Amino acid sequence: MIRVEGVTYSYGDGINALDGVDLEVMDSELLAIVGENGAGKTTLVKHLNGLLKPQRGRVIVEGIDTMETTVATLARKVGLVFQNPDHMLFAETVEKELSFALTNFGLPPDEIAKRVEWALIEFSLSNYRDRSPFTLSGGEKKRVSLASVLCYDPQIIVLDEPTTGQDSLQKTRLATTLTKLNRQGKTVIVVTHDIEFVADFIPRVVVMSRGRVIADGPTEDMLVRKDVMEASSILPPQLAELSWKMGLNAPSINADMIVKEIRQMLRGELK
Amino acid sequence: MVLAIIEVKGLSYTYPESEIPSLIDVDFKAEPGEFVLVTGPSGCGKTTFCRALNGLIPNSYGGDFKGTVVVDGLSTTSTPVYELAQRVGLVFQNPENELFCTTVEREVAFGPENLALPREEIAMRVEEALEIVGISHLKEKSPEELSGGEQQKVAIAALLAMKPKVLVLDEPTANLDPVSAKSVLELMQRLNKNGVTVILVEHRLEMVSHLVDRCVVFEGGRIVADGPPREVLYSDKVCELGVGIPKVVQVSKRLSAVIGEPLRFLTSDELASYVRGRVS
Numbered sequence: 001m002i003r004v005e006g007v008t009y010s011y012g013d014g015i016n017a018l019d020g021v022d023l024e025v026m027d028s029e030l031l032a033i034v035g036e037n038g039a040g041k042t043t044l045v046k047h048l049n050g051l052l053k054p055q056r057g058r059v060i061v062e063g064i065d066t067m068e069t070t071v072a073t074l075a076r077k078v079g080l081v082f083q084n085p086d087h088m089l090f091a092e093t094v095e096k097e098l099s100f101a102l103t104n105f106g107l108p109p110d111e112i113a114k115r116v117e118w119a120l121i122e123f124s125l126s127n128y129r130d131r132s133p134f135t136l137s138g139g140e141k142k143r144v145s146l147a148s149v150l151c152y153d154p155q156i157i158v159l160d161e162p163t164t165g166q167d168s169l170q171k172t173r174l175a176t177t178l179t180k181l182n183r184q185g186k187t188v189i190v191v192t193h194d195i196e197f198v199a200d201f202i203p204r205v206v207v208m209s210r211g212r213v214i215a216d217g218p219t220e221d222m223l224v225r226k227d228v229m230e231a232s233s234i235l236p237p238q239l240a241e242l243s244w245k246m247g248l249n250a251p252s253i254n255a256d257m258i259v260k261e262i263r264q265m266l267r268g269e270l271k
Numbered sequence: 272m273v274l275a276i277i278e279v280k281g282l283s284y285t286y287p288e289s290e291i292p293s294l295i296d297v298d299f300k301a302e303p304g305e306f307v308l309v310t311g312p313s314g315c316g317k318t319t320f321c322r323a324l325n326g327l328i329p330n331s332y333g334g335d336f337k338g339t340v341v342v343d344g345l346s347t348t349s350t351p352v353y354e355l356a357q358r359v360g361l362v363f364q365n366p367e368n369e370l371f372c373t374t375v376e377r378e379v380a381f382g383p384e385n386l387a388l389p390r391e392e393i394a395m396r397v398e399e400a401l402e403i404v405g406i407s408h409l410k411e412k413s414p415e416e417l418s419g420g421e422q423q424k425v426a427i428a429a430l431l432a433m434k435p436k437v438l439v440l441d442e443p444t445a446n447l448d449p450v451s452a453k454s455v456l457e458l459m460q461r462l463n464k465n466g467v468t469v470i471l472v473e474h475r476l477e478m479v480s481h482l483v484d485r486c487v488v489f490e491g492g493r494i495v496a497d498g499p500p501r502e503v504l505y506s507d508k509v510c511e512l513g514v515g516i517p518k519v520v521q522v523s524k525r526l527s528a529v530i531g532e533p534l535r536f537l538t539s540d541e542l543a544s545y546v547r548g549r550v551s
Contacts, residue, residue, distance in 0.1 A: 037418065037448045138364065138445070139313050165364070165445045167313045167474055168515030193448045196477070196518070235449040238477050238518040238539055245543030255518060259525050265550050266530065 001027055002048060002156065002187070006057035009043055017043040019211035020057070025189065030182040032190045032198040032219070035208035036233045041191045042083075044208070045158045048189075049078035062155070076105065079154030083161040085141035089133040094125055094144055097133050101152045119147040122177060138165040146174075156187040163194040175201035199223055199237040199253040207232050224251035275341075276436060276468050277301040277324065282338035284319060284328060293319040295492040297338070301470065303436070306463045308479055308500065309472045311489035312513055317472045320489065321441045324470065325361045326352065343436055353386065359437040360430030364445045366422035370414040375406065375425050378414055382433045400431040403465075404458060420451025427458065438462065439470045444478075456482065477517035480504055481537040488514060501535040 004023040010016050018040045025031065033041045046052040047059050050066040050073075059066045062077055082088050091097035098119050102112040120126045123143040128136060133144050142165060149157065159178075163171050171194075179201065182188045190202060198205055198219060205222045207215040209232040215222050222228060226244060229236040236244075239258055243251030248261055279299040285292040294316045301307055309317050322328040326347035329336035340347040343358045363369060372378040379400050383393045401407040404424045409417065414425050423443055430438060440459065444452035452475070460482045463469045473479050480486065486503040488496040490512055496503045503509055504520050519542050523534040536542040 036450065137313065165442065167311075167513065169312055169513035171515075172513075195449070196515075233450060235453065239522070242519060242522070242539035242543055245539055246546050255522055255525070258522055259529075262522070262526060262546055263529060265546060268550070 001025065001060075001062065003060040004044070004047065004057070005060070007044075007047060007054040007059060008056040009047070009052060009054060011043075016211045018047075018054075021208075021211070021213055023206060023213060023216070025187060028182060028185045028187055029204060030178065030188045030190075030202055031204035031206060032192055032202040033206045033208060034192060034195065034198060034232070034234055038210075039208040039232065040211040041208055042160055043211075045080065045160065045189065045191055048074075048156065048158060049080050050074040051080070075154075076152070077154055078156045078158060079149035079152065081146050081149045081157070081159045081162065083164070085133075085138075085145040088145045088148070089141060092132060093130050094120075094128045094133055094136075095130065097144055098148050098151050101148065105152060115151045115153070119151045122150075123147045124173075139167070139170060142166065143170075150181070154186075156189070157181065158189045158191070160191045161193065162190060163192060163197050171197055193234070195223065195234055195237050199239070207234075209233075220253055223253050273302045275300045276303040276305075276343055277470075278339075278341045279323070280339045280341075282323060282340060283335075284323065284337070285335040286319075286332065287334045289334075292335075293492055294323070297492075297494055299487070299494065299497075301437075301468055303468055304463070304466055305485060306460070306469045306483045307471070308476075308483040308486045309470060309489065310474065310476065310486065310514055311495075315489040316492040317489050318441050319492075321361060321439045321470070321472060323347070324437070324439050325359045326350065326355045327361070356382065356435075357386070357433050358435055359439060360433060360435040362423070362426055362430065362438065362440040362443050364442045366414075366419065366426045369426050369429075370422060373413055374410065375401070375412050375414055375417075375428075376410040378425055379410075379428045379432050382429055386433075396432045396434070400428040403431060403462065404428040418451065420447045420455060423447065423451075423455055424458065427455075431462070435467070437468045437470065441472045442474065443471070444473065444475070449478075452478065474515060476504065476515055477519070480517060480520075481541075488512065500537060504537070505535055 002025040004021055007018050007021045008016055009018040021044060035041050050071045053067055089097055091100055095116060098116045099112050102115060120129060125143060133141055162174060178188050202219055205219045206213055207228055214231055215228040223237055224240045237253045239253045240251055252258055279297055282294055282297040283292055284294040311317055323340050370378055372381060376397060379397045380393055383396050401410055404427055406424050414422055444455050456479055459469050459471060480500040483500055486500040487494055488509055496506060496509050504516060510516055519536055519539050523536045523542055527534045
């Protein structure tokens with residue numbers, strides 16, 4: 001479980017990147033954090049593995065106050081996958097990239113081999129095993145950086161903008177992987193601008209704006225709230241927009257619901 | 272018939288040290304002033320196609336190149352880069368990799384300076400490019416201190432200063448937040464209205480399909496669909512490719528089947544006003 005209590009953080013420029021943030025994440029939840037650029041999303045998740053420490057308030061991860069432990073300890077519990085894979089990747093080959101953390105954590109060689117094999121297959125990277133990560137495409141690099149974290153099996157997985165540069169098939173695959181990990185008991189937190197991805201795959205959404213949490217709840221309820229979408233200056237899902245424009249009483253992000261609603265409207269009038 | 276501004280004939284290409292061709296027998300034509308959306312799953316050849324349009328392929332990459340690419344009457348394989356650069360500009364996914372000058376103004380002036388144009392002409396082109404893109408207020412800034420969206424606009428202004436007839440953009444919004452992405456895409460639409468031919472690679476079809484004249488889909492190095500977006504996005508074949516079909520298209524398709532009337536909407540505005548029109 002993660003508890004963020006009244007956390008404030010400033011990079012020293014006179015602006016509070018986080019301004020009294022409260023957030024509770026239960027074990028094995030799957031949630032998204034969305035919000036405009038500079039809303040504080042990345043600053044918040046950097047608090048979860050101790051990369052940043054709160055200047056006011058506290059962060060408790062699985063019962064441990066992040067002020068009272070090291071990044072190295074937290075890193076095994078909280079795996080953070082950064083937005084730009086170039087900031088994470090460094091090894092000569094994809095295989096070495098994947099085994100790096102495992103070796104550092106002192107796992108036995110056969111266990112390392114097993115996990116690397118799993119990751120190569122799960123992320124369709126088997127063909128690139130001996131390639132330098134830097135020769136891969138943007139989308140492929142992204143998959144390597146994600147695989148390198150999932151390999152060491154952290155309990156909490158945080159992904160910063162995992163869908164950039166991914167096509168729709170890869171997004172669906174990513175969602176399948178995340179859902180599967182989540183069903184196995186992992187807590188998965190996705191920081192993203194990709195509102196359609198959230199609408200399609202993530203059950204809970206936390207909306208941030210200017211260092212604060214302005215909405216938090218079930219995705220299908222939050223993303224159809226015009227006030228929230230406008231306050232956070234993120235583009236709403238296409239179906240929420242459609243709902244508003246049609247003046248639906250119950251706006252929805254679900255295609256089945258929308259089709260049903262429209263059919264009812266048309267039927268009503270054609271009688 | 273209008274003379275094509277881009278004419279690609281029988282283009283096949285394989286990167287050096289690769290065994291699999293990235294493009295296979297591609298034929299493509301664009302008329303001056305067209306706005307063409309290029310899409311398709313990752314690895315389908317769209318980036319390679321973009322690189323072929325400004326001669327980066329094969330001139331800088333080498334590899335096995337067959338067929339011809341002619342832009343504004345010039346063949347890319349027999350025309351010097353500085354000539355091509357005045358016809359066709361290429362914008363990449365990550366603007367950080369392109370920008371290197373200390374100020375935005377210098378960045379935008381770099382191209383025309385290298386053409387050894389008169390000073391006044393350079394100044395005029397820089398002013399104009401910054402103005403069109405809407406970043407005149409940033410000209411004293413260092414590109415490094417700008418946001419991703421602003422950097423992408425600097426990269427676009429730098430190309431416009433070369434007065435190209437064709438702009439090719441390879442996922443220019445991939446690293447941008449939705450609001451910046453929308454503003455870059457609206458800029459493309461404005462440039463296109465001013466007569467620039469735009470070839471735009473983009474995954475997020477819900478943001479662009481209504482802006483373009485034509486939609487070209489690549490798969491496995493070949494063009495598998497080419498036509499107006501209202502035909503291409505509604506074709507079953509394209510749907511099966513795993514291209515991200517916008518939600519409004521999905522809903523319209525299902526409604527079509529139910530009410531037995533072919534609907535071809537691309538935006539929530541279009542679909543909403545249709546429904547409201549029927550109901551009121």
